[in-house]
Amino acid sequence: MKAAMEDRTPRINAVLYFYLFYLFYFSTQPKSRFAVTIAVSSRTLFNMVEERKIYEEDGVETYVKHQVEHESEPLKPGAAFPFVKALMNVNSRLRELYPDSEELFDIVLMTNNHAEVGVRLINSINHYDLTIERFCMTGGKSPVDYLKAYMTNLYLSKDAEKVTEAIEQGIAAATMFMPDTQTVLSDTQLRVAFDGDAVLFSDESEIIVKQHGLDTFFEHEKEFENKPLAQGPLKCFLEALGKLQKKFYAKNERLNCPIRTYLVTARSAASSGARVLKTLRSWGLVIDEALFLAGAPKGPLLQKIHPHIYFDDQMFHIEGAKELGTISAHVPYGIGQKYHRGKLIEKPETKE
Template sequence: MAAPSLEDKLVVAISSRALFDFEEENRVFEGGDPQAYMKLQLQRLDQPAQPGIAFSLIRKLLAFNDPDKQRVEVVILSRNDPVSGMRVFRSAKAAHIPLSRGVFTQGRPPFGYLHPLRAHLFLSANAQDVREALAAGFPAARVLTESMVASVNYPNEVRIAFDGDAVLFSDEAEKVFQRDGLEAFQLHELTKAAQPLPDGPFKPFLTALHRLQQAGDPSMRIRTALVTARSAPAHERAIRTLMDWNIQVDEAMFLGGLPKGEFLRQFEPDFFFDDQTRHVDQAARHVPAGHVASGIANVV
């Protein structure tokens, strides 16, 4: 029998609060009494937690696995204590989510374990953990636990929406916009239309999704969307960049600064990633959303 390995798998690391609704328990933890939190989780050991904001995304990604081929691995990466971790695994079992691996650090930052996991994505409700994961080179987003839950209308599709600049692409163009305004940004992108944008923090995750889609599964598919504030003529550089990567997205929305929320509600993603808090906050009223704390818009 071959040794266990995460090679050739899409690996998602996720915190317990991103996967399950532990907001009530978390208020006890943030009250400064970790022992009370642990006691509460132990008392509720046989009470399965309700699905959290990223639950739909994880459930659908795991549906790409079958007995003959494990294409996706989901690992709990949590600041929880090991005792509380028992409830996480029991909740997963009750929800028919096949989880077998987890790292519980009892309050310490867990992002360092992304390296041995070779994670393609890290989802957490902890902003600092997400920032440190991004700084270490891993696609990561802070899950807005107040988001709307995902639609149930597409049970056989993983639907994921991405912002462009500072998410899929670098913030090179966004810096021009922030410094010199919209007209300079449009001119900059028009003159560089044939020059691919540098990679952004989420390109590795998009690439891993593309590989998963190419592997093929008759019962599940992936549908992606680029949802960006760009408009013509700046749209061309974004499209050409994806072409240079040999990756296609299924839908592209060039909204010219219009609010993204209602467009996302129409697309009905299992998750949406954006670098700007105003876009994420607005999107969270309609769909599951996460903040990618990268690029010029997030310089502290």
């Protein structure tokens, strides 16, 4: 009898260990119903330029073989890496103030990689001590159709087509770009910068600029100053950030809040700024800093802010920002996609 009990002891201990782990894990992980879910692709979280080249030049089998052979070597950080680290810092602060709260950032790795590549991804995540427990590896299929099932608040990818598809499904999304130079970012405060039109707001006012010019735009904004702009693709993400900010304010931590938001817009404050601020007020949202540049380049100002991510719908603003070291994310939405530096992009005629 004693021998039989001794034989069962390891199994009992294993079951007990699993049960305790289960309780601990699910008590510390955010529930998707309450969490702010950030879905990142493997190529945004990690720098996989070399691996991508193998995939494109030699095919999927060689790519998978390479990943398996190098699975003990951690991948290098990618464009979204500092952003994810900053999200984790916010979670740590939230848990200090609200030990039982489920309102946290939940980071999901959303990738069309094959499951065999998963070991290297897991090893890399563990190497950098990242808290990413939920994976979606679709084996070559687009992961976009899974975003709603994961209750995604923001999707970040290197694939512009997938990002466009996500936005069309009503999900906040952006294509990420590595900066041309490295910048030191805050490790205690998440800083998120947004453009206004076609990002936080719809492109309704930008359409007027493009089609009728600035004078008509200024007149329009004055006339409709008290009419809120329609929401843009990233409004819901700003809303989610604001929800978490209020949890810090409730604990008298406003001045020490680990989340800071910025509006960086080409609008002029005097001629078209009031409508923007009144729109945010009508939504019940507060932006920490509103910077109206009246058409001046955004890059130098962003260089002073050091955001972990900057969202803009215009590629020339993205290019200017990343040249000066800002991690940028392009939002492919609105009429601005048909223009570059204010000029209509001419499409070649198709032959029938």
